[in-house]
Amino acid sequence: MIRTRRAAFAAAAVVAAACLAALGVWQLERRAWKHELIAAVDARTHAASVAAPGPASWPEISAGKDAYRRVNAVGSFDHDRETLVQAVTGLGAGYWVLTPLETKDFTVLVNRGFVPADKRDPSSRTPYTGTAAVTGLLRVTEPDGAFLRSNDIAAGRWYSRDVIAIAKARRLGKVAPYFIDADNSPNPGGYPVGGLTVVQFNDNHMVYALTWFGLCALSLFFAWRLWHMREE
Secondary structure: OHHHHHHHHHHHHHHHHHHHHHHHHHHHHHHHHHHHHHHHHHHHHHOOOEEOOOHHHHHHOOHHHHOOOEEEEEEEEOHHHOEEEEEEEOOEEEEEEEEEEEOOOOEEEEEEEEEEHHHOOHHHOOOOOOOEEEEEEEEEOOOOOEOOEOOEOOOOEEOOOOHHHHHHHOOOOOEEEEEEEEOOOOOHHHOOEOOOOOOOOOOOHHHHHHHHHHHHHHHHHHHHHHHHHHHO
């Protein structure tokens, strides 16, 4: 009976080792994919800007091939419909200022940049008047709020840049399904402060892979030890 149990435990340890090895291989595959993504995004952010995608291209836009693409758009800002989204940046806590930019063919939300709490009121800032030429990074919408914090539309408290929800709340029509993070071109009066986009991806896959492979080795040693005890 004891030998049978040891054999069963040894077999279970071998199966566990196989599963752990598979997880390690999966993490290596994820690491290769992540490195390809990082290279692609780096190329997009440093490429020459292209015209912001119009309505005909909206159904084809995806995070995988379009996020952080450098784009440009020309139009006029509708400051009366700006939205403040809570943010924490290298400049401290405050808000992102998202303002609709009305182009000839459509409206696109532009994250013009960061303002501290004392610049939350639009009257404390100098508005951008006339035609605006915006260059920045295409960003995909951020639905459902932030981690553990849902957007409170009724109260006007926003924690994520949810394009569809903001467009609905501000009654905007024909709005692009993405927003633009404006570059660091100076705004009148110095606010908002643009060009604060952080392009960073976690790359811990090698650590995870080594962890899984290490556990795999321990499982195999455990199985070998059980089998050796069975032979004694």
